[in-house]
Amino acid sequence: MAGFLDRAKEQAQSALAQGKQKVDEVQQQRAGNDLLRQLGAAYYAERRGSGSDQATQDALSALEAHIATHGDGFLRG
Numbered sequence: 001m002a003g004f005l006d007r008a009k010e011q012a013q014s015a016l017a018q019g020k021q022k023v024d025e026v027q028q029q030r031a032g033n034d035l036l037r038q039l040g041a042a043y044y045a046e047r048r049g050s051g052s053d054q055a056t057q058d059a060l061s062a063l064e065a066h067i068a069t070h071g072d073g074f075l076r077g
Contacts (some may be wrong), residue, residue, distance in 0.1 A: 028066075043056050
């Protein structure tokens with residue numbers, strides 16, 4: 001009986017870890033999408049004359065930092 005409970009506990013912990021990993025992946029993807037959207041908005045504002053090159057560069061730097069840390073999987077959509 002103890003062996004069965006140990007296996008059940010291990011399976012539950014494994015499932016919990018997989019669920020947490022999936023949540024982290026989704027959060028990273030959302031963050032990447034938000035940064036990409038911010039870059040697009042900064043570029044659009046710059047082209048329309050209401051934004052600055054610095055804002056576009058800052059948005060690009062933030063996006064590149066995210067990609068360096070988490071990868072570019074969110075770009076494949």
